[in-house]
Amino acid sequence: MDRGLDIGAEAVVIGGMVLDVNATPSTATNRGTTAPGKIRYALGGVARNIAECMSKLGAKPYMISAVGFDLAGNMLLEPWRAAGLSIEGIKRRKDIETSTVCIIFDGRGELAAAVASVESIEKFVTPEWITKFKNNICSAPVMMVDANLSPPALLASCQTAAECGTPIWFEPVSVTKSKRVASIAKLITYTSPNEDELIAMANALSSGDKFLPVQKNDESARPSIKPLFARLKPAIWVLLEEGIKVVLVTLGPHGVFLCFKAVDSIKKHDPSKTSPFSFSRKLYEAVNVSCPPDRILGNPKSQGNYYVAVHFPAPPASIVTLVGAGDCLVGGTLASVCVGLDIMQSVAVGMAAAKGAVETESTVPVEYQLARIADDAGAVYSQAKVIFCESKL
16 A cells, blocks of 8 residues: 655544445345345445555555454454554554444445444544554644544544644544534534535534435436535535635535635645655646646635635546445545645545546555546546635625
8 A cells, every 4th residue: 555655744544444344235135034145345444444545645644543353453454564554553452342334235336224333443542542643643744533533532633633733634424423523623624524414514513403404315306516505505604614624525426515715724735745756746746737726716815715615526437336435535635635735636636536436346446547546637627616706705
């Protein structure tokens, strides 16, 4: 996973390392009986998936998590050791039962049902364990936390990062766990909810359940992009007003909404700190060609304190499975932020990384080809459109 050539600081990724047991029936399922199909073990966990994607794009994630000495723990740690990545932040004890998730897919490759046993993340990735790695967090270009952490661990990690000015990315994980944003919203730089998680987060930050989810029973009846944004805008604005700087709303086959306020206040990583021969530096150079800076919005600094929403369409893809798409979107975006690309370019790379994920059975592709990532990112970037830009609400 690791290219071994970068010399910059390591991004810190905190959250779940999970063994996924994926079941895909080959015929219709019936209650009370088995169905033929395929069962496959896959290395998973939101934070772990994001870290793996980042590493395959040249970043060097420093993982903070917990696994046991069981079979699942061995399977999850083997790639880290093989790649020469640090495992110092991964707590390992005999009394830890490694997190496992059993997932059943429908005939379209979408999740039909799942059972998760991930209590060990909340129990063992404690505030005390996280703050042991304060130096790593403070030297990181960004810290990513997933909502599998307990509320005290989330707060401790975000407070530690905020104290030393490290940008924070919060990945909501699920509708239920996304509500944990309430105690840390003012500390977050980036977050990446889907539509349902967005509504849950906005309700958690507001009084009562005043935001209702967008109906998705009939995809053909869903509104076009601008009306869809109009429906989601009040919830998005709650997150921005609570202090989150960048909200990336994932829309499945409809792409993403990138929404932010005063994005010029976000510190960019210095690309000169990256080896000129590394995959990361080559990614930076290739994407700057395929995605020219400021093409979408112009120079942000000339517009002052403003609110912006940009729609990035999903690139055409030959879909094998949708598992891992969201995690690779975040991983690709984070890897790009770490190397010094701006948020617009970074999201385009994230979309390209997500395309790679849906076109393979692996949660994260075995390898990313630089030329293809740059080309796919360029295609997405060229079609991105500003759908809202105002200095005042």
